[in-house]
Amino acid sequence: MKYRNITRKEVLALEKQGCTAESWETVYVRDPFVLDRVRHVRFSGVNSIGVLNQDVQITPGRSEPSGLYCSSFHNCSIGDHVRITHLLDCSCYTIGSHTVIHNVGTLAVQEESTFGNGTGLDVLNEAGGRVLKMYDRLTAQIAYLLVVYRHRPGLIAKLDEMIGRYTEGKRSRIGTIGPFNRITDTSQIINVNTGPFTEISGALHLENGTIAGCEEDPVLIGPGVEAKNFIILSGTRVEGSVMLQSCFLGQGIRMGKQYSAENSAFFANCEGFHGEAVSLFAGPYTVTHHKSTLLIAGLLSFYNAGSGTNQSNHMYKLGPVHQGILERGSKTGSFSYLLWPCRIGAFSVVIGKHYTNFDASEFPFSYISEEDGKSYLTPAMNLFTVGTRRDSRKWPDRDRRKGPEKLDLIHFPLFNPYVADKMVHAAETLRKLSEQADKARDFIVYKGIRIKRLLLKTCSQYYEMAIKIYLGEGLISSLFRFVGSSLSVFLPAGEPESGPVAWCDAAGLLVRSDEIERLVHAVENDEIKDLEGVEKKLGELYSAYEKEEQAWCFSLLGKRLGKEVRQITREDLKQIVRDWKENAVKLNNMILKDALKEFDESTKIGFGADGDVTVRDADFLAVRGTFDKDKFVMGLRQECQEFERKAAEALEKIEQIKDPPLHCHHSREYAVQPG
Amino acid sequence: MEKIEVRSRIKKVISKVLSVDEQAIAENANFVFDLGADSQQSLELVAAFQEEFNITMDEDKAFSAQTVSQAVDVISGYLN
Numbered sequence: 001m002k003y004r005n006i007t008r009k010e011v012l013a014l015e016k017q018g019c020t021a022e023s024w025e026t027v028y029v030r031d032p033f034v035l036d037r038v039r040h041v042r043f044s045g046v047n048s049i050g051v052l053n054q055d056v057q058i059t060p061g062r063s064e065p066s067g068l069y070c071s072s073f074h075n076c077s078i079g080d081h082v083r084i085t086h087l088l089d090c091s092c093y094t095i096g097s098h099t100v101i102h103n104v105g106t107l108a109v110q111e112e113s114t115f116g117n118g119t120g121l122d123v124l125n126e127a128g129g130r131v132l133k134m135y136d137r138l139t140a141q142i143a144y145l146l147v148v149y150r151h152r153p154g155l156i157a158k159l160d161e162m163i164g165r166y167t168e169g170k171r172s173r174i175g176t177i178g179p180f181n182r183i184t185d186t187s188q189i190i191n192v193n194t195g196p197f198t199e200i201s202g203a204l205h206l207e208n209g210t211i212a213g214c215e216e217d218p219v220l221i222g223p224g225v226e227a228k229n230f231i232i233l234s235g236t237r238v239e240g241s242v243m244l245q246s247c248f249l250g251q252g253i254r255m256g257k258q259y260s261a262e263n264s265a266f267f268a269n270c271e272g273f274h275g276e277a278v279s280l281f282a283g284p285y286t287v288t289h290h291k292s293t294l295l296i297a298g299l300l301s302f303y304n305a306g307s308g309t310n311q312s313n314h315m316y317k318l319g320p321v322h323q324g325i326l327e328r329g330s331k332t333g334s335f336s337y338l339l340w341p342c343r344i345g346a347f348s349v350v351i352g353k354h355y356t357n358f359d360a361s362e363f364p365f366s367y368i369s370e371e372d373g374k375s376y377l378t379p380a381m382n383l384f385t386v387g388t389r390r391d392s393r394k395w396p397d398r399d400r401r402k403g404p405e406k407l408d409l410i411h412f413p414l415f416n417p418y419v420a421d422k423m424v425h426a427a428e429t430l431r432k433l434s435e436q437a438d439k440a441r442d443f444i445v446y447k448g449i450r451i452k453r454l455l456l457k458t459c460s461q462y463y464e465m466a467i468k469i470y471l472g473e474g475l476i477s478s479l480f481r482f483v484g485s486s487l488s489v490f491l492p493a494g495e496p497e498s499g500p501v502a503w504c505d506a507a508g509l510l511v512r513s514d515e516i517e518r519l520v521h522a523v524e525n526d527e528i529k530d531l532e533g534v535e536k537k538l539g540e541l542y543s544a545y546e547k548e549e550q551a552w553c554f555s556l557l558g559k560r561l562g563k564e565v566r567q568i569t570r571e572d573l574k575q576i577v578r579d580w581k582e583n584a585v586k587l588n589n590m591i592l593k594d595a596l597k598e599f600d601e602s603t604k605i606g607f608g609a610d611g612d613v614t615v616r617d618a619d620f621l622a623v624r625g626t627f628d629k630d631k632f633v634m635g636l637r638q639e640c641q642e643f644e645r646k647a648a649e650a651l652e653k654i655e656q657i658k659d660p661p662l663h664c665h666h667s668r669e670y671a672v673q674p675g
Numbered sequence: 676m677e678k679i680e681v682r683s684r685i686k687k688v689i690s691k692v693l694s695v696d697e698q699a700i701a702e703n704a705n706f707v708f709d710l711g712a713d714s715q716q717s718l719e720l721v722a723a724f725q726e727e728f729n730i731t732m733d734e735d736k737a738f739s740a741q742t743v744s745q746a747v748d749v750i751s752g753y754l755n
Contacts, residue, residue, distance in 0.1 A: 142714045367715060378715050384734075385714070454692075459721035536746060593738050594714075601708060 003028035003048050010035055019043070025066055037067030047073050050080035056100055058083075071101075079179065090300040096179030096196065104190045109175040113191040116209040119229045121246050122263040123147050126297050126313055126320040133163045133267055134231050134248040135529065136170070138208045140267035140283055140301075140408040140507035143248075145520070147281055148299070148506075154524040162531045170210075180215070180456070195219070204241075206230075217251070217403035234403040240273075244620030249408055250284075252400035259288075267301075267507060268408040269400055275305070279320075280478050283507040284330075284410050285395055297323040297340055302395060308335035313470070318612065323332075326350075327361060328505055329391060329414075334583070344368065346390075346419050346505070349382055349419070358448030362429060364422045365466070368449070375450045379426060380462035384590035386598070388414070390632060409542040410508040415470040417552040418503040418510050423463040423470075430460035466581045472559075472580020474553030474571060476646060479653045491565050493556060500555040511541045512548055573654045581647035588636050588643075599627040678755045681728075689743065690716045692716060704743050724740045724750055 006014070011024045018040035021027055028048040028063070037052040055063040060516050064083055071087035079097035091108035118527070120131040123143075129149045149155055170193075177183070178196040186203045195213040200206070202223030203457075209230040213219035219232055222239025229246040232238060236249050240256035248265040249255065255266075257273040264280035266272065272282075275293035280286075283301025290307030297313035297320065309332040314320040322340035329347035332338070337353040343361040344350060352370025360368060360377050367378040367387065381390050392414035398446065431488070433444055434456035443450040502513040519537050522528045528537060558565040561572055597603070607623065608616030629635055682702075689739040690697040693710050712720060721737045724730075724746065730753040738739040 369715060378718060381715065381718060452719060452722075454719055454722035454726060458718065458725060461731070462734065586733070589735045590738055597707075 001030070003030050005029075006033075010282070014041075016229060016422050017116055023042075034067075037065060038069075039067070040070045041068045044073070045075035047075065048077045050078055050082070050097060052081060054081040056081060056083040056098065060098060072481050077174075083189040092173055093175045095177045096181060098179050099177055099181040100183070101177075101181070102184045104183055104186045104189065106190060107177070107183070108189070109173060109191050111191070112173050113208065113287045114167045114170045114174070115172075115175065115191060115193040116229055116231045117170045119208070119231075120164065120244060121248060121265055122279050123265050124279060124281045124297060124299055125323050126263070128317075132248070133160060133167070134165050134265065135163050135531075136212045136229070136231050136233070137166075137407065137535075138248060138250070138265075139535065139538070140250065140410075141509050142531070142534060143265055143267070143281070144193075144283075144507040144509075146492045149520060152520055152524065155520045158523045158526075159534070161246070162534070166531055169660060178213075183634050202301055203227075214403050217401065224255070233407065235401055242272075251403065254400075268406070268410065269395075269398060279323075281507075284408050285398075285508075296320075299323070299325045301327075301505070302391070304331045306332050306336060309333075310336075311338045311340055312476075313340045327364070328508075329388070331387075345422065347388055347414070349385075349387075356448055360447070360449055361489065362422060362447070363426045364419050375449045376443070377446075377451045378455060379430060379451065379459040380423075380466070381520070383462055383466050384587055384594060386591050386595040386632070389591055389636075408508055409538060411510040411542070411545055413510075415466065415473065416503075417512075417549055418505045418509050420467060420470045420553075421500065422558070423467050427460045427463035427467065429454045430463070434460065457499040463588060468576075468579045468583045469587060471553060471557055472576055472584065474550060475557070476580065476650045478554075482653070482657075485592055491568055500552050500559060503552070509538065510543055510545060510549075512552075515541050515544075515548075520647055570654055570657065573650055577647050577650045577654065581643050585640050590638050592633060592636055595630070596627055599624070599630075676751070678747055678751055681751050681754065682743070685724065685746055685750065689720065692719050692723050700713050700731060700743060702742075702744050705741055706743075706746075707741070719735055720746075728754060730754065 006024055006027055006029055013035050017038065017377045018044050019038060021042035026046040027043050030051050032051060032053055034053050035119055052066045054066055056066045057063050066081040066083045069085040071084050072089055074091040076090055076095040079095055081097055082095055082099045082430055084101045087107060089106045089108055090100045093107060093109065112621065118133055119137045120133050122128050124130050124131045124147050130147050130150055131517040132143055140351055146156060146159055175191065176193045177195050178198060180197045181194055183200040184198050188205045190207045192206050192209045192211065194211040197215050197218035198211050198213045199218060200221040203221050203225040205226045205227045209227055211219045211221065211232045213234045217235035217349065219234060220237040224241030225238050227244040230244050232249045233251045235251050235585065236253040238249065238255045241258050242255050243260040245262040247261050250267040252269045255272045259272040259275060261272065261277040264277045265281060266282040266286065268284040270282050270285065271287045271289065273289045274291040275288045278296040280295050281299045285302040288295055288305040293305050293309045294311065295305060295309065296311050298311060303326050313322040315322065324338060324342045326344045327346040330344050331349045333349065333351040336350045339351065339355050339357060341357050343359045345361045345366055346364040346400060347411040348360065348364065348366040348368060350368045354370060354375045355373065356375055360366060363377060365380050367374050367381040367384040369378065396412045433446065436454060437444050437453045443452050460674060503510060504513045504516060506516065523534060529533055554565050557576065559567060561568060604616055604620045608619040686697050686700045689695065689700055689710065693716060694709055704710050706717060706720065721732060725732055726755055728750055732753060736749055740749045
């Protein structure tokens with residue numbers, strides 16, 4: 001990369017081509033320098049120009065010569081084979097090779113900048129107290145610790161310190177436009193760094209930010225976008241006049257159609273269109289597509305907002321100090337309203353307007369509805385609705401992240417230790433409430449929400465059904481990976497002393513709570529000193545999920561059988577498999593019945609608009625097809641057949657395991673095939 | 676228990692849960708189309724039948740009863 005001064009002869013030629021310089025002494029070029037490709041350019045300060053002797057692709061099939069045309073540069077370092085035309089003011093930038101810039105007003109670093117790194121976001125609580133300092137490698141899990149673990153000031157101080165150090169490493173008076181960028185028709189880009197292969201097309205104003213794309217997963221910033229204080233990671237597309245003020249957008253996000261957001265963080269695969277977000281912690285797969293939807297001061301993940309969803313964090317007393325949680329997989333129906341503070345359990349559905357504060361987090365898979373202005377909880381009902389099953393299948397397939405590094409750690413299983421633990425406790429709570437409830441009453445009130453008395457016992461049974469399925473699935477997956485021959489080696493140690501340990505859902509990462517506590521402790525005590533260390537530990541916890549889940553599952557099995565894990569017998573295992581098959585088929589049948597509703601007479605309303613019943617039915621058939629041919633229905637039926645096969649195989653495997661003296665050997669190192 | 680008694684008690688339960696006139700509940704009335712039961716009310720009906728007859732119904736079977744007469748058959752099966 002040898003640069004040289006421009007010769008006198010070259011200066012004269014350049015001046016003849018309309019170029020000027022504050023001083024030609026401080027304009028450096030690299031050979032072969034093609035004079036012809038620098039025209040009508042103004043240089044000031046110190047500038048260097050790379051080799052400009054290749055063509056640059058403008059659009060597929062159309063190339064133009066590289067070069068600098070009708071532009072102005074101040075203290076810039078320009079890479080090889082770039083084509084820059086009509087860039088009115090480019091100050092203090094290093095521009096990567098093969099980049100195209102056309103019709104841009106200002107591209108400038110105006111003062112020393114950290115390019116959005118270290119900017120604090122008032123996430124989750126609009127009034128502050130949970131400031132999330134963003135940086136261009138922020139993960140959902142580190143953000144979760146920073147926002148949720150405020151009760152551990154030592155942890156927060158250390159993490160902030162680490163982010164501070166990282167941010168200082170980004171501080172510069174010179175910005176970077178990565179190689180292979182395409183920046184066109186944009187008004188202002190101030191104090192913004194871009195990674196390789198970034199496309200910015202028609203943006204209005206971008207200020208104080210980092211766009212960290214990569215070749216495998218570039219970032220697109222489209223027309224009309226305004227963003228101030230932001231970080232946008234790989235694979236994300238922001239277009240359609242989106243307005244961002246102090247926002248973090250992680251990997252694989254789609255945002256457009258005038259969406260506006262402030263003081264919010266969005267993590268992997270979120271989608272935001274039309275609506276508005278304020279102080280939002282949008283964990284992975286948070287989706288809001290509709291107009292008049294305000295998501296404010298919430299902690300969410302795998303969440304879907306219906307149109308007109310609204311929340312209030314302000315009671316006109318001490319300001320917007322309230323916050324709420326919708327646990328993983330929740331949905332809010334059209335025009336639903338929640339008055340924070342409020343907490344909704346995992347995979348639940350909220351319908352209607354709720355004006356009281358309640359905590360329904362103990363009851364996953366619930367329906368929360370409104371009758372005469374009162375909030376009602378129907379526990380477990382969402383277990384056998386078709387939507388839940390569809391959702392759980394679509395998420396892994398919709399992971400858009402293509403880059404070499406997936407920053408957010410996401411576990412997808414619908415049934416997992418976190419949710420199963422909740423179901424175990426919910427079943428017990430409902431059973432007790434049922435026993436205690438006055439039969440003359442129509443409902444009981446639990447943690448601020450009404451539950452119809454009649455449902456207490458029934459819904460407890462539904463949770464029991466799901467628990468049996470979960471345990472069976474856990475056992476069968478262990479059996480299919482088991483390569484040893486003895487039951488004692490097969491059975492993991494579990495947690496015989498304390499029973500199944502608690503788990504948490506750290507913005508997509510399902511992890512034992514005591515492991516998170518160990519991580520927190522390690523950071524507080526300087527055993528982990530930097531962000532790489534935190535990321536590494538979180539990565540280990542992510543990878544340990546399968547093993548830990550199996551241990552937890554067996555521990556729960558032992559608890560329910562009233563035995564220590566090592567005392568579980570072959571007959572116990574067989575019964576678990578039989579229970580699994582029976583309940584899994586039953587649940588699928590219930591889901592099929594729910595799906596069948598989509599094909600009943602009432603759903604044909606609106607079909608065959610200009611005809612009679614025959615036309616209506618024919619129209620319905622043409623558009624919707626039949627229940628039996630529905631892809632999802634066929635899949636569920638196929639699954640039921642597989643349950644039979646799997647159960648038979650599992651029972652055979654159990655039969656093959658030799659029965660050793662179970663008490664003589666007990667090891668946590670159980671044999672499983674890798675992967 | 677005679678089916679006639681089962682039917683009568685079932686109608687009483689339906690009337691209470693769905694807030695419909697007991698006399699207006701036809702033998703072959705469909706819970707959803709004719710009596711207007713939504714998903715949550717369907718759950719409530721199952722729970723109410725269980726309590727009324729002191730039985731525990733299989734979830735799958737319980738939801739397969741779409742009409743009053745089908746419910747009578749399913750519940751009678753548990754009672755006899």
